Amino acid sequence: MWGYVPYLLRKANQKITLNILKINSMQNIFSDRIADVPRSFIRDILKIAVQSDVISFAGGLPNRNLFPVEQLQASTNKVFENFGRQALQYAESEGLPQLREFIANEYRTKKGIDVDPNRVLITNGSQQGLDLLAKTILNEGEDVVLEEPGYLGAIQSFSVFKARFTQVKMNEDGIDCDALDKALEKTRAKLFYCVPNFQNPSGITYSTKVREKVAGIVDKYLTLLIEDDPYGELRFSGNVEPSFGKLLPHKTVMLGSFSKTVVPAFRLGWMVLPDAIYERVIVAKQAADLHTNSFSQYIVAQFLQDYPLSNHIELIRKVYGDQCKAMIASIKECFPKGVHCTEPEGGMFLWVTLPDGISSMELFEIALKNKVAFVPGNPFYADARNVSSFRLNFSCVDEATIRIGVKRLADSIDELLKMKR
Amino acid sequence: MWGYVPYLLRKANQKITLNILKINSMQNIFSDRIADVPRSFIRDILKIAVQSDVISFAGGLPNRNLFPVEQLQASTNKVFENFGRQALQYAESEGLPQLREFIANEYRTKKGIDVDPNRVLITNGSQQGLDLLAKTILNEGEDVVLEEPGYLGAIQSFSVFKARFTQVKMNEDGIDCDALDKALEKTRAKLFYCVPNFQNPSGITYSTKVREKVAGIVDKYLTLLIEDDPYGELRFSGNVEPSFGKLLPHKTVMLGSFSKTVVPAFRLGWMVLPDAIYERVIVAKQAADLHTNSFSQYIVAQFLQDYPLSNHIELIRKVYGDQCKAMIASIKECFPKGVHCTEPEGGMFLWVTLPDGISSMELFEIALKNKVAFVPGNPFYADARNVSSFRLNFSCVDEATIRIGVKRLADSIDELLKMKR
Numbered sequence: 001m002w003g004y005v006p007y008l009l010r011k012a013n014q015k016i017t018l019n020i021l022k023i024n025s026m027q028n029i030f031s032d033r034i035a036d037v038p039r040s041f042i043r044d045i046l047k048i049a050v051q052s053d054v055i056s057f058a059g060g061l062p063n064r065n066l067f068p069v070e071q072l073q074a075s076t077n078k079v080f081e082n083f084g085r086q087a088l089q090y091a092e093s094e095g096l097p098q099l100r101e102f103i104a105n106e107y108r109t110k111k112g113i114d115v116d117p118n119r120v121l122i123t124n125g126s127q128q129g130l131d132l133l134a135k136t137i138l139n140e141g142e143d144v145v146l147e148e149p150g151y152l153g154a155i156q157s158f159s160v161f162k163a164r165f166t167q168v169k170m171n172e173d174g175i176d177c178d179a180l181d182k183a184l185e186k187t188r189a190k191l192f193y194c195v196p197n198f199q200n201p202s203g204i205t206y207s208t209k210v211r212e213k214v215a216g217i218v219d220k221y222l223t224l225l226i227e228d229d230p231y232g233e234l235r236f237s238g239n240v241e242p243s244f245g246k247l248l249p250h251k252t253v254m255l256g257s258f259s260k261t262v263v264p265a266f267r268l269g270w271m272v273l274p275d276a277i278y279e280r281v282i283v284a285k286q287a288a289d290l291h292t293n294s295f296s297q298y299i300v301a302q303f304l305q306d307y308p309l310s311n312h313i314e315l316i317r318k319v320y321g322d323q324c325k326a327m328i329a330s331i332k333e334c335f336p337k338g339v340h341c342t343e344p345e346g347g348m349f350l351w352v353t354l355p356d357g358i359s360s361m362e363l364f365e366i367a368l369k370n371k372v373a374f375v376p377g378n379p380f381y382a383d384a385r386n387v388s389s390f391r392l393n394f395s396c397v398d399e400a401t402i403r404i405g406v407k408r409l410a411d412s413i414d415e416l417l418k419m420k421r
Numbered sequence: 422m423w424g425y426v427p428y429l430l431r432k433a434n435q436k437i438t439l440n441i442l443k444i445n446s447m448q449n450i451f452s453d454r455i456a457d458v459p460r461s462f463i464r465d466i467l468k469i470a471v472q473s474d475v476i477s478f479a480g481g482l483p484n485r486n487l488f489p490v491e492q493l494q495a496s497t498n499k500v501f502e503n504f505g506r507q508a509l510q511y512a513e514s515e516g517l518p519q520l521r522e523f524i525a526n527e528y529r530t531k532k533g534i535d536v537d538p539n540r541v542l543i544t545n546g547s548q549q550g551l552d553l554l555a556k557t558i559l560n561e562g563e564d565v566v567l568e569e570p571g572y573l574g575a576i577q578s579f580s581v582f583k584a585r586f587t588q589v590k591m592n593e594d595g596i597d598c599d600a601l602d603k604a605l606e607k608t609r610a611k612l613f614y615c616v617p618n619f620q621n622p623s624g625i626t627y628s629t630k631v632r633e634k635v636a637g638i639v640d641k642y643l644t645l646l647i648e649d650d651p652y653g654e655l656r657f658s659g660n661v662e663p664s665f666g667k668l669l670p671h672k673t674v675m676l677g678s679f680s681k682t683v684v685p686a687f688r689l690g691w692m693v694l695p696d697a698i699y700e701r702v703i704v705a706k707q708a709a710d711l712h713t714n715s716f717s718q719y720i721v722a723q724f725l726q727d728y729p730l731s732n733h734i735e736l737i738r739k740v741y742g743d744q745c746k747a748m749i750a751s752i753k754e755c756f757p758k759g760v761h762c763t764e765p766e767g768g769m770f771l772w773v774t775l776p777d778g779i780s781s782m783e784l785f786e787i788a789l790k791n792k793v794a795f796v797p798g799n800p801f802y803a804d805a806r807n808v809s810s811f812r813l814n815f816s817c818v819d820e821a822t823i824r825i826g827v828k829r830l831a832d833s834i835d836e837l838l839k840m841k842r
């Protein structure tokens with residue numbers, strides 16, 4: 001049943017070349033922009049990984065066992081009873097006022113950032129925030145700076161608008177500041193996209209010092225900083241670091257999401273936008289889909305009112321923290337020397353780097369035979385290349401299974417290293 | 422309290438010029454494309470119209486009194502009990518399989534169109550379908566042909582991608598075929614967008630003869646036909662006409678929506694795409710927001726399984742049909758000679774044309790003073806102009822109120838005509 005895997009892998013992360021051999025005039029109808037957009041490699045991998053007895057560290061999913069199902073059901077019934085028809089009608093493009101109030105208040109109380117609810121826009125997951133920003137800001141061929149490795153979804157979104165990418169390497173304490181400064185000076189990029197807390201894919205968190213430096217650097221240029229923070233609440237060790245919304249408020253867009261703290265199916269994210277660009281992003285939102293599912297906005301607003309979110313997050317932190325610890329311990333125990341892994345203080349991912357010249361794509365094929373999956377590093381780079389690093393997810397697999405999976409992975413690495421000797 | 426209305430009107434349907442006087446470097450960061458997108462005039466009008474004792478024919482909303490609230494609540498509880506965590510997790514970009522099956526089956530049984538569920542994509546309302554098609558098909562400056570008057574949301578969506586518009590006038594039996602042929606020949610537009618059933622804004626339906634002609638014309642060019650059909654089910658008189666998905670399957674994208682037949686808050690629409698373009702539209706969907714709210718997809722799928730949709734639609738048809746009839750009767754009774762209105766066979770709108778040279782924008786200001794609102798025709802034209810026609814919505818106002826509102830409108834028209842004499 002795995003026969004088609006290598007074929008899929010070869011296709012993934014390449015330009016879409018499907019159908020071009022068909023003799024059909026519709027083949028000539030596409031825009032130039034869509035030809036350059038990579039299909040989501042991860043979503044393709046996930047389709048494989050869920051189909052069998054493979055232990056999957058490939059996912060990027062929150063742990064469904066922790067979903068507050070009963071509470072959400074209670075909140076939903078309350079919404080039906082208290083709001084009924086109103087919660088089922090068309091709604092404002094900006095989003096539900098009470099939900100935007102809640103979000104603004106969280107920034108104020110938890111991060112000391114003065115956020116006006118009128119600068120909050122509710123989106124279909126924070127992914128849509130990227131699409132709206134790209135639309136609003138980027139002309140074709142303009143530059144975007146992002147982290148290396150960087151979030152695949154961002155690369156995908158910006159690709160649709162024919163962005164030119166410059167990636168800046170990540171150190172253990174965040175993005176490389178000198179390289180960032182040089183990249184912005186050289187490209188005059190309008191957007192700098194980053195995930196400063198427990199980055200996807202690397203798990204790295206920017207230190208306060210790096211954040212302050214980055215704010216100073218970005219402030220020198222006509223550059224908008226996009227702080228994507230889907231995992232910020234999921235910190236299981238270390239201290240909270242200041243948001244760019246605090247350090248550089250007039251030039252920072254903060255993206256957030258309920259996908260990892262409540263549930264993903266609602267597709268509820270948000271943007272906090274500087275005054276100067278809010279109006280135009282709303283226009284882009286109207287053109288994109290009028291407004292975000294308002295029924296789910298009512299449910300989440302009710303849920304947040306009735307149940308303290310912090311209690312629920314505490315539970316997630318504990319489980320993810322324990323699983324992360326178990327994974328790191330297993331890696332240290334089983335992986336051969338010369339293999340490095342990051343040690344995240346939160347989030348859902350860690351990042352493994354194989355010795356130079358060893359391909360994580362080759363490892364992936366061996367690992368699948370050994371019934372363990374992960375995401376090879378390639379799609380986190382804007383230019384196609386064969387990298388030696390890969391991403392492991394620890395949110396969805398219990399500690400015992402993590403130990404078995406890491407052992408299988410260690411065996412796979414050994415097997416690959418032997419082949420290369 | 423109406424003092425700001427004329428100001429708003431002057432601003433609406435113009436290029437967004439907000440903020441440009443502020444001295445702030447962020448003012449220079451925008452893409453060229455967003456500067457040309459009109460803000461939704463209707464949404465701005467709606468904000469005014471709901472705030473007072475105005476009788477509003479301005480909305481485009483389905484009648485909330487007909488929402489199947491109890492059934493949806495029962496279906497939602499079933500989803501929690503039968504699917505629980507699964508319905509709350511991330512899901513496939515394509516949409517929920519059982520919902521796509523239902524949609525395909527409806528086309529098969531109701532319209533005799535052989536639709537493969539694997540060519541159905543669930544979107545955030547059919548509005549998102551327009552965004553995804555524009556992304557996938559249009560290069561900047563390329564041509565789109567649409568109806569005149571045409572759906573404002575389509576003009577907005579395509580504007581984001583810097584489309585060049587050619588509008589083709591509508592006759593009583595649908596689009597003017599000769600003019601369409603000329604427009605396509607001249608512009609070689611890649612997209613022809615139409616709403617052949619009870620069009621928004623005009624209420625006009627294409628006859629079978631016009632449909633067959635249009636299919637033949639479009640087939641001559643490298644043009645994709647977008648058939649947007651949010652109101653098709655809401656037919657209260659006349660006979661069902663064949664879909665372009667039947668007449669021109671390889672070149673037609675069918676857009677549909679549950680917003681008018683179930684509820685709008687879920688933002689559930691769909692696209693049925695020709696094989697040749699399905700894959701790339703999925704890529705655009707992934708980049709836009711990963712997938713549509715899956716919890717709401719589960720709810721609607723459950724609802725459709727447990728309650729015959731046709732019963733519910735029958736109820737909507739009856740109410741809208743009666744209200745439409747009442748509106749037409751009042752118009753015939755009260756409006757001065759020389760004012761024309763369409764007589765829709767379904768949907769939610771009819772279209773009134775004042776004598777030549779009489780501005781519907783001027784009428785709007787008088788009508789608001791007289792406590793009745795509608796949507797002036799201007800935003801349904803891609804090029805700004807002062808038109809003499811306007812849109813009336815009959816779905817949300819009961820028959821008694823319709824009579825009062827139409828009378829107020831008639832008085833307003835008299836007032837305006839007197840001023841012009």
